[in-house]
Amino acid sequence: xATKIPNIEDAQLRADIDRSLRHPVMFFFASGAAWLAVSxxxxxxxxxxxxxxxxxxxxxxxxxxxxxxxxxxTLIYGWGAQAAFGVIIWLMSRLSRQECxxxxxILAAGHFWNLMVAIGTLCVLVxxxxxxxxxxIVWMAFPKPIMIALAATYFLIGIWAVIAFRVRRGGHIYISxxxxxxALFWFPWIMISGxxxxxxxxxxxxxxxxxxxxxxxxxxxxxxxxxxxxxxSAYYIAPKVSxxxxxxxxxxxxxFWALAIVGPWAGMQRMMGxxxxxxxxxxxxxxxxxxxxxxxxxFVNIIKTANSNKDAMSYSPSLRFTVAGAYGMLTFTxxxxxISLPGALQYTQFSTAQYGLELxxxxxxxxxxxxxxxxxxxxxxTNREWISASMISQHFWLTVYGVTFIALFxxxxxxxxxxxxxxxxxxxxxxxxxxxxPYAIGLTTGFVFLLIATFMFCCHLLLMxxxxxxxxxxxxxxxxxxxxxxxxxxxxxxxxxxLDSNASAN
Amino acid sequence: MSxxxxxxxxxxxEESTNVAEQHAAVTRAxxxxxxxxxxxxxxxxxxxxxxxxxxxxVAIIAxxxxxxxxxxxxxxxxxxxxxxxxxxxxxxxxxxxxxxxxVYMAKGxxxxxxxKGCHQPDGKGNAAFPPLAGSEYVIDSPVSVLMAVINGVxxxxxxxxxxxxxxxxxxxxxxxxxxxxxxxxxYLQNSFGNKVGKIYTPEQMNQVKAMVAERxxxxxSAAELDKFRKIxxxxxxxxxxxxxxxxxxxxxxxxK
Numbered sequence: 200x201a202t203k204i205p206n207i208e209d210a211q212l213r214a215d216i217d218r219s220l221r222h223p224v225m226f227f228f229a230s231g232a233a234w235l236a237v238s239x240x241x242x243x244x245x246x247x248x249x250x251x252x253x254x255x256x257x258x259x260x261x262x263x264x265x266x267x268x269x270x271x272x273t274l275i276y277g278w279g280a281q282a283a284f285g286v287i288i289w290l291m292s293r294l295s296r297q298e299c300x301x302x303x304x305i306l307a308a309g310h311f312w313n314l315m316v317a318i319g320t321l322c323v324l325v326x327x328x329x330x331x332x333x334x335x336i337v338w339m340a341f342p343k344p345i346m347i348a349l350a351a352t353y354f355l356i357g358i359w360a361v362i363a364f365r366v367r368r369g370g371h372i373y374i375s376x377x378x379x380x381x382a383l384f385w386f387p388w389i390m391i392s393g394x395x396x397x398x399x400x401x402x403x404x405x406x407x408x409x410x411x412x413x414x415x416x417x418x419x420x421x422x423x424x425x426x427x428x429x430x431x432s433a434y435y436i437a438p439k440v441s442x443x444x445x446x447x448x449x450x451x452x453x454x455f456w457a458l459a460i461v462g463p464w465a466g467m468q469r470m471m472g473x474x475x476x477x478x479x480x481x482x483x484x485x486x487x488x489x490x491x492x493x494x495x496x497x498f499v500n501i502i503k504t505a506n507s508n509k510d511a512m513s514y515s516p517s518l519r520f521t522v523a524g525a526y527g528m529l530t531f532t533x534x535x536x537x538i539s540l541p542g543a544l545q546y547t548q549f550s551t552a553q554y555g556l557e558l559x560x561x562x563x564x565x566x567x568x569x570x571x572x573x574x575x576x577x578x579x580x581t582n583r584e585w586i587s588a589s590m591i592s593q594h595f596w597l598t599v600y601g602v603t604f605i606a607l608f609x610x611x612x613x614x615x616x617x618x619x620x621x622x623x624x625x626x627x628x629x630x631x632x633x634x635x636x637p638y639a640i641g642l643t644t645g646f647v648f649l650l651i652a653t654f655m656f657c658c659h660l661l662l663m664x665x666x667x668x669x670x671x672x673x674x675x676x677x678x679x680x681x682x683x684x685x686x687x688x689x690x691x692x693x694x695x696x697x698l699d700s701n702a703s704a705n
Numbered sequence: 706m707s708x709x710x711x712x713x714x715x716x717x718x719e720e721s722t723n724v725a726e727q728h729a730a731v732t733r734a735x736x737x738x739x740x741x742x743x744x745x746x747x748x749x750x751x752x753x754x755x756x757x758x759x760x761x762x763v764a765i766i767a768x769x770x771x772x773x774x775x776x777x778x779x780x781x782x783x784x785x786x787x788x789x790x791x792x793x794x795x796x797x798x799x800x801x802x803x804x805x806x807x808v809y810m811a812k813g814x815x816x817x818x819x820x821k822g823c824h825q826p827d828g829k830g831n832a833a834f835p836p837l838a839g840s841e842y843v844i845d846s847p848v849s850v851l852m853a854v855i856n857g858v859x860x861x862x863x864x865x866x867x868x869x870x871x872x873x874x875x876x877x878x879x880x881x882x883x884x885x886x887x888x889x890x891x892y893l894q895n896s897f898g899n900k901v902g903k904i905y906t907p908e909q910m911n912q913v914k915a916m917v918a919e920r921x922x923x924x925x926s927a928a929e930l931d932k933f934r935k936i937x938x939x940x941x942x943x944x945x946x947x948x949x950x951x952x953x954x955x956x957x958x959x960x961k
Contacts, residue, residue: 207739210735210739211735212739213735213738213741214735214738217735221857275816283859317792336792372926375745383791435744437746437749438744439741439742439744442742443748444747444748445747446750447748447750447751448747448748449749449750449752450752450756463809476773476778477777477779478778480773480774481770481772481773481774481777482771484770484771485767485768485770485771486765486767488763488767488770489763489764489767491763491869494761495756495759495760495763496756498757499753511714518768536763536766540770541770541773541774578737579735579737579738579741580733582736582737584737640858652756671736672733672736672740674737674740692733693911
């Protein structure tokens with residue numbers, strides 16, 4: 200059982216690790232959150248264009264053909280990748296019990312990454328027509344030089360986490376480390392394959408092959424980078440906050456290998472009916488269904504672990520977001536399997552269901568786990584506590600509401616309605632667009648909720664970055680009554696410190 | 706902050722260390738790190754049978770998805786039968802069709818986008834380029850206008866009583882679709898105030914192509930175009946209101 204006496208040397212080491220990483224991690228989180236807000240604004244414009252085409256028609260850069268790829272790229276490379284990097288380097292250092300000695304290099308690489316994302320987004324929006332023009336390839340819309348620069352910058356960020364693992368202290372490798380290490384190696388594999396196949400080898404080649412390799416790229420980035428990072432964070436936060444062991448460690452290991460074996464095969468089901476070898480399409484559709492198995496392993500483990508400490512569930516923001524992320528994982532994979540069934544693909548292949556599914560995965564699963572991790576990590580690296588519990592609570596509920604709306608209403612209902620109308624021979628495409636109208640408004644509404652939530656989150660994070668958080672021995676919890684806190688009565692650290700220095704002066 | 710580094714080799718009860726003070730100092734300096742709990746690993750709860758059952762159901766569905774393809778490695782049958790959208794509804798073949806005048810005007814207007822730059826959207830031309838509105842080369846014969854467009858024109862030329870001296874490169878070629886050529890002629894002869902009204906068939910365009918093949922390569926002169934102005938195409942014209950296939954130009958037989 201847990202010992203209640205804190206091990207002081209251990210705490211000192213943890214605090215030193217946190218301090219060594221505070222600049223890069225905080226930079227990744229804060230700029231990532233800002234990109235998330237930018238991405239949602241672009242998403243609202245793109246979505247609004249589908250139901251109100253005259254919205255912002257003054258300027259070509261607001262066309263859906265530009266805002267849509269800019270929205271997706273900022274979501275993936277601006278928010279997703281940066282949140283993941285922050286969590287990877289912090290969690291890997293903590294679990295390997297090693298301070299980071301190269302945080303300056305990581306910070307510089309992080310600045311360069313942001314610069315590249317900013318230039319790439321501007322290129323896509325401006326729509327220039329030279330070597331710096333957007334590629335128009337989904338999820339890889341940035342100009343080719345920018346994509347290559349991003350892939351190269353990754354090595355400067357990721358290598359230090361691999362080194363921290365290599366020189367780790369302590370013999371046992373925790374499940375989160377498995378997931379993190381896998382993500383660290385899978386990310387460059389996916390990025391380099393994606394760039395090589397859809398931009399360099401096949402850039403001027405057959406568009407079918409570009410579409411096929413991009414379909415794999417999207418699925419692989421989701422299943423083999425965002426998923427393992429989110430899973431690593433969930434497997435850390437749930438036992439850490441609840442103070443209980445992972446429900447079944449062998450199930451966790453099984454989930455990891457199931458993901459590693461099944462994940463790379465998915466993706467090609469989007470090419471159903473195209474002239475590529477048909478085993479690829481059906482194997483991928485099968486893999487998309489099989490992805491439910493690692494999702495069940497993660498879901499059961501996280502929920503069982505968190506449920507073993509009901510108090511922690513009610514008061515900890517980190518745990519609440521992580522549990523929501525576990526539900527998001529299950530929803531994402533079940534929804535993904537449903538729309539990848541060969542019978543359903545007839546309706547979902549070209550409809551909004553695919554886009555809605557990507558949003559469900561990125562926002563409902565990955566982002567939820569990242570929010571959980573950020574609410575846990577930031578007080579440790581800034582030595583300040585979150586300012587307002589109600590802001591965290593509102594962030595949570597607005598995000599959950601927005602994502603649920605997008606997943607169920609837009610993806611499931613809208614996707615099938617849209618696809619069904621597209622399939623009607625003799626009906627003009629206009630009819631399908633008309634059928635999509637209420638769902639497009641629904642998507643905009645969902646995005647607006649998410650944007651409000653993200654705006655609050657950004658402000659909160661920015662205040663923490665400016666070191667304006669509460670100085671307290673007591674964390675910011677969601678429970679309304681202080682007696683529910685396991686950390687005893689609240690103490691003001693500044694007051695305690697001044698007493699302390701007075702005492703030593705005397 | 707007055708945090709003294711802790712020497713791990715010193716036992717806690719060594720006299721020079723005030724243990725309570727050190728603990729308090731560290732606790733304050735890193736409150737969050739101190740209060741957090743250790744991750745306890747290796748939970749060994751038995752995995753519920755229901756998880757196995759759920760996993761098996763998923764695996765069976767995935768397997769049936771995989772083998773629902775009749776032909777995993779048959780590279781000849783890439784497309785599963787019955788998947789491709791049919792172009793027949795209830796046994797009636799559906800083709801895109803329209804009345805010939807409307808189809809020709811729409812196709813011709815789209816081709817004319819290339820000409821707008823010099824001849825202007827209203828077909829009136831400007832100081833350097835001759836007008837198409839009221840031009841004898843456009844109105845008199847489909848041959849002269851197509852020869853000009855296919856071969857290009859060079860040298861002094863008088864159009865509607867005004868003389869011009871400029872150059873037009875070839876805009877179409879011998880392999881251009883007959884339907885596109887016929888539509889362009891109809892568009893030019895019936896726009897900008899021109900009212901000729903004759904609807905040439907795509908087949909008649911083969912006569913023009915034959916004339917192009919006979920003449921030597923190079924741009925046309927005004928004298929050559931004047932010769933073509935006197936030639937008319939042989940064969941039957943389309944009746945107004947004939948239904949044609951928008952893509953192929955074939956006449957659609959209507960059931961009476």
